[in-house]
Amino acid sequence: MLTKENLIYLKEKQIILDKYIIDTKKIVVDEKIIKKKIIAFLVEVSEFINEYRAFKYWSNKPASERSIILEELIDCVHFIISLGIDINFDFLKFNNKIIKASDVDSWSINVYRKALIFEEKFNSESYSDLLDEFLSVMYILQITTDEIINIYNKKNEINFNRQDTGY
Template sequence: MNLTRIFGMQEVLDTRIIKAHGLEGKNLFYNMILALQVEIGELANETRCFKHWSNKGPNEKEVILMEYVDGFHFIASLGNGIGFNPNEYSLKLLEHNANVYTASTLVNQFNNVYEGISEFRATQDIELYEELLYSFLGLGKKLGITFEEIEQGYYKKNEVNHQ
């Protein structure tokens, strides 16, 4: 997964959106945090992992992937906003840390991502952002989504977002 390319593309998209909506100079950090939380909730809803009362299974993998990628857009935006440098992270390091930040169950992984969002929101610290990124990548791993699928899904969704 080419984080440098993804984060660069996200910066271009965010700049276009900000300009189109007259948001130059506005602090959108808390909007992005809430948007990420909403996207994580939508993703959880598609997996149905918490719906112990229901017999209906998860949605198709492509739907889950697109919801995951929606969240990844906000992960990238937040990273860009605090000066995260994706050039410093090798694929091997990302894979290792995604494994480290993977919980025993999908429900626990979703909760870990929410906790990571809350901790990052409170401090805007780059180290807590990195932990959030790893936890989010761990969520993808737990969902059976590969880095290649994330990357290709991101490119596809980014193209749609520019329309």
């Protein structure tokens, strides 16, 4: 599970990326941009779910390779950390409730629900609830902290390169 120190590390990396995007694109972070980030987070969650394929009861096709699933998950991590930054969430005070979701389907619905509650309330408590629920996927898929940090760092570099190449 990600520790407070891991979350602080991700936050510091995300602050640099967010600032680079804001400066490069000359964006003013306001309510409209924050809503777009919440939508982007939900889209990335959906892309993760789509690659995992557990909900596709009608299909025999297996889940995508773990590397693809984790890359989609890391896109979610970028946005959820960025949203925490937007509300000045104190990651040092985050006490992970260690929600052990039983499966990706239940996790998916709970993450959507908590993301919409966060969008409505837009406060630290609703963010903490969303982050708790989101991080529970690490238990379901037995994702290690090292996997998250390593893939985040690789994707972070890609995101910087994308900004430099007109993405």
